[in-house]
Amino acid sequence: MRQYLDLMDRILREGVEKRDRTGTGTRSVFGHQMRFDLAAGFPLVTTKKLHLKSIIHELLWFLAGDTNIAYLKANGVGIWDEWADQNGDLGPVYGAQWRSWPTPDGGTIDQIAQTLDLLRRDPDSRRIIVSAWNPADLPRMALAPCHCLFQFYVADGRLSCQLYQRSADVFLGVPFNIASYALLTLMVCQQVGLAPGDFVWTGGDCHLYSDHLDQARLQLTRSPLPLPALSIKRRPATIFDYRYEDFEVVGYQAHPHIPARVSK
Ligand SMILES: Nc1nc(=O)c2c([nH]1)NC[C@@H]1CN(c3ccc(C(=O)N[C@@H](CCC(=O)O)C(=O)O)cc3)CN21
Numbered sequence: 001m002r003q004y005l006d007l008m009d010r011i012l013r014e015g016v017e018k019r020d021r022t023g024t025g026t027r028s029v030f031g032h033q034m035r036f037d038l039a040a041g042f043p044l045v046t047t048k049k050l051h052l053k054s055i056i057h058e059l060l061w062f063l064a065g066d067t068n069i070a071y072l073k074a075n076g077v078g079i080w081d082e083w084a085d086q087n088g089d090l091g092p093v094y095g096a097q098w099r100s101w102p103t104p105d106g107g108t109i110d111q112i113a114q115t116l117d118l119l120r121r122d123p124d125s126r127r128i129i130v131s132a133w134n135p136a137d138l139p140r141m142a143l144a145p146c147h148c149l150f151q152f153y154v155a156d157g158r159l160s161c162q163l164y165q166r167s168a169d170v171f172l173g174v175p176f177n178i179a180s181y182a183l184l185t186l187m188v189c190q191q192v193g194l195a196p197g198d199f200v201w202t203g204g205d206c207h208l209y210s211d212h213l214d215q216a217r218l219q220l221t222r223s224p225l226p227l228p229a230l231s232i233k234r235r236p237a238t239i240f241d242y243r244y245e246d247f248e249v250v251g252y253q254a255h256p257h258i259p260a261r262v263s264k
């Protein structure tokens with residue numbers, strides 16, 4: 001994961017100080033791209049230990065179209081707690097937009113089902129896109145989508161995915177976001193019968209919060225370890241039928257975890 005260390009290093013060297021919505025303050029660069037060959041290993045950060053558990057459950061929760069934290073809490077995942085209301089609701093965030101984007105006539109669009117259908121029918125299409133950025137719904141969302149648009153691409157029997165992330169908490173959020181989309185791409189590969197290609201991460205406002213700078217510097221003193229592999233133990237009937245137990249990370253070696261405060 002040299003790519004990830006390079007991004008932190010770039011922000012520390014070139015980043016400008018920038019105030020932000022949360023009041024914490026950041027160092028920020030605008031526009032950055034990283035590429036991960038999914039055939040070369042699963043891109044899970046090795047310079048601090050990450051728990052794939054939260055990442056897997058969050059992705060299954062998005063795919064289920066769920067926007068209430070009850071499922072996450074039931075599985076010991078607390079990453080969305082701070083943003084939920086008294087009933088656990090987050091408003092029409094990722095899951096709602098992915099699975100039931102509202103149409104003007106009162107219907108809904110299942111962007112995930114359409115994406116799998118399009119990948120099978122017309123893999124050369126340049127329109128295989130899922131967008132969570134729904135301006136009409138933004139006022140009702142607890143947090144505007146950060147990973148807001150992704151596109152699939154098929155060439156030489158390999159499936160690639162590119163994400164546009166408009167706002168990137170590089171220390172806490174980005175390791176989650178990379179692993180999550182890498183996992184989603186492997187699941188889609190399995191479903192449509194393609195080999196894994198690249199995951200391309202494109203960031204807009206890429207920032208380190210001012211209370212993450214020491215943690216970032218500590219991480220930069222560490223050497224990346226070989227990437228683990230991600231094994232999917234079963235081929236479920238559809239993209240919506242995966243369970244937590246279907247996934248296993250094999251050979252994950254990592255430096256110790258580095259705690260950090262999340263800005264709200
Ligand atoms: N400021 C901010 N950064 C984010 O990354 C972020 C938000 N807000 N709001 C919405 C979601 C929630 N996300 C989060 C929230 C917390 C952690 C976090 O605390 N991670 C810890 C371990 C948590 C765990 O596995 O239970 C870490 O050390 O990675 C990560 C992503 C990503 N998003």
Ligand SMILES: O=c1ccn([C@H]2C[C@H](O)[C@@H](COP(=O)(O)O)O2)c(=O)[nH]1
Nearest residue numbers: 021144146147167168169173174177
């Ligand atoms: O998946 C996620 C979700 C959120 N973030 C970060 C990026 C920002 O630090 C905040 C969102 O604040 P905005 O003012 O709405 O940009 O959360 C992330 O990195 N990944």
